[in-house]
Amino acid sequence: MTTNRLEAFSDGVFAIAITLLILAVAVPPGGGAFGPKLLGLWPSYVAYAVSFVVIGAIWINHHGMFQHIVRADGTLLLLNLLNLMVVAFLPFPTAVLASAFLQGTDASTAVALYGGTLAVLGILVNVMWQYAARGRRPIGPHLTEAQADQIGRALLVGPAVYGVATLIGLLVPWIAVLLYLVVNVFYLWPGRVNEGAAAVTGERDASSVVDESEEPQTSR
Amino acid sequence: MTTNRLEAFSDGVFAIAITLLILAVAVPPGGGAFGPKLLGLWPSYVAYAVSFVVIGAIWINHHGMFQHIVRADGTLLLLNLLNLMVVAFLPFPTAVLASAFLQGTDASTAVALYGGTLAVLGILVNVMWQYAARGRRPIGPHLTEAQADQIGRALLVGPAVYGVATLIGLLVPWIAVLLYLVVNVFYLWPGRVNEGAAAVTGERDASSVVDESEEPQTSR
């Protein structure tokens, strides 16, 4: 299977999962003034925003990885499917997180579920990249082994940070939520995806990648 | 990242958000005649129709903007993600709006939430365009600085109108809803997207854009 098809299917799952997040923000029931009720829903808004940024960052990361992975074999398909299974699961811990903060109880449990889900995803991302880089078959010839290793090391940061944030969250839940947001905004921060993350994703130059692989007709 | 991928992902979010709107129209519970109950749901139908037109207009505007933006760097990715976060949020204020009109209370609060969301989106659209036009990197060479400025000025109309409509809505809610609809139908009105909006989107000729960038093989 070409990675085109795999990427299009994955993008579909990302786009749907990110848009379904809003379904967890329930309209407050009638009776009494609407304004205070809407303000009281702030945990739902925060959970929505955090998960939106998280899935956005996962999407960009996935795309960056598949600029190097040019062939998809059976193992990669299965690993990618497991990745998507966790991504598509995220609306549930998001809803649990909002629900716990709304009720004011069990926030630490909800934060642990959320962080644990992200940590599992981080591990699966690493497994997928290790498989792709070890075999050398799935990734293209433009990437040296040293570059592949460098990306692999950078990817280890994810599950490590999520693991630590989850442990912190068991003690002070809202700090963990803040960490989930900050880590992903930091990842998405301009310059990182561009130049900083060029080291991470091994890109030499974004525009040359475009010329070579995605808009071949313009280079003629 | 190429804008192709970014546009496809954004289109996915637009298409999903616009189709999810119907989930807010709840089937009335049994007991008693169905006909009057279905007619009584008119606020849900109006909210559905208004938001459908609004998201449709946002989609067309987004597409128009990305006919000029040809390169996506990290900042643009982040700004676009924030835009999508507000677009995917719209089903919630839509449901709140319908709910408030159905209950006959707090319509002004619901209208303010709806208009406020659109105003925030309008501001984010402006920030995205200003970033793209200032740096001159993301947008293609076919657009002069004067044209880019002209588009920028035209885009300021959005948040201004939504801001004013929201303030009016605090006094007479249904006028604001009407304004949201009229503004977007006016934007979509034939001739504006075509020739009128050609000034706004800076297009010289729709068919030439097609020949150059999207169907290069037909021009040979």
Place this chain on the structure above:
Amino acid sequence: MTTNRLEAFSDGVFAIAITLLILAVAVPPGGGAFGPKLLGLWPSYVAYAVSFVVIGAIWINHHGMFQHIVRADGTLLLLNLLNLMVVAFLPFPTAVLASAFLQGTDASTAVALYGGTLAVLGILVNVMWQYAARGRRPIGPHLTEAQADQIGRALLVGPAVYGVATLIGLLVPWIAVLLYLVVNVFYLWPGRVNEGAAAVTGERDASSVVDESEEPQTSR
């Protein structure tokens, strides 16, 4: 705007609307044997199947129409958006239909809502085609005026049939539901989309269309 982008967005809405239909089939609450309850949901299954076939036929019809429409101006965008608004609305009358048959009351009201929605869609489809064919700008040069008129006449069948079926449904609801299904299965029936509908869609030969427009590189 190219029709490529418009078609991709429309396809997204079709695919989402058709897949959201299942959300209207609710899991029966616990207590008592599951088997009879699941069997008792038959109106939900019928409504799901009918709407799935209906949206499938609309999708194929939309695709057939846009094999002739090669340019999208502002009017066409607006008309297409109105078409999609009705398509994305269909999960609601579907759920109402299932709900009415499940409760055993008001079936005629529900059938009228369903049929009325389809009739409105049928009219909008006609308006879109008339606009495209009259102006002669949106449709490609491969279609003669006589062929365009022939398609226009064939498209009138839709709203006429749905109108009649709705009136019948006010008297004997389940006959109308059967008609909705039969009309669309008949439309989809092998040979019609192929050769029979070749007259309707004005196709000369499916494979030649493919060679010319969608896989140009293989013909070289």
Place this chain on the structure above:
Amino acid sequence: MTTNRLEAFSDGVFAIAITLLILAVAVPPGGGAFGPKLLGLWPSYVAYAVSFVVIGAIWINHHGMFQHIVRADGTLLLLNLLNLMVVAFLPFPTAVLASAFLQGTDASTAVALYGGTLAVLGILVNVMWQYAARGRRPIGPHLTEAQADQIGRALLVGPAVYGVATLIGLLVPWIAVLLYLVVNVFYLWPGRVNEGAAAVTGERDASSVVDESEEPQTSR
């Protein structure tokens, strides 16, 4: 209609159906400790995971089949639509399955519904392939009749296994669920989709298929 369009639409339905699965995992209501409640939802998690793998395998199988089917006539469109109707139905038996295990009753009924749905899908897949292979029109010239027959025989395994698993499930429900999972993981297991399934899908070499049909520009 080209298979490109049909495949894109089908992929959309697969991606949406697989991502909607999470909506069946309901946030537990407040009151009492959250942790035990979340653990008590294990049937929901299992149902989610099983259906995710099942739909993933169906998607890959569908894609493999349409590497051979290069032309879509009316019959194929209708058969494919029926296939998608069953795929998009899967979130319902998934929710029923989770619900039955959560309540601890009627698991055998729920398992039978789930397995029956998969068996029906398996039969429809066979019908679609038999139609494509018999007529010889839809499939490309690269496939010999013997290869087409071989694929046809391999596809018979699906409904047979699902039928048997369903019968077992009437006696020992959880064994059937395990079988649904194992069969699909086995199908997805690395080497099968790659080389093993090359016999099934009739592929000679994945990379050559890519060169010939999907990335023609790279072979020049």
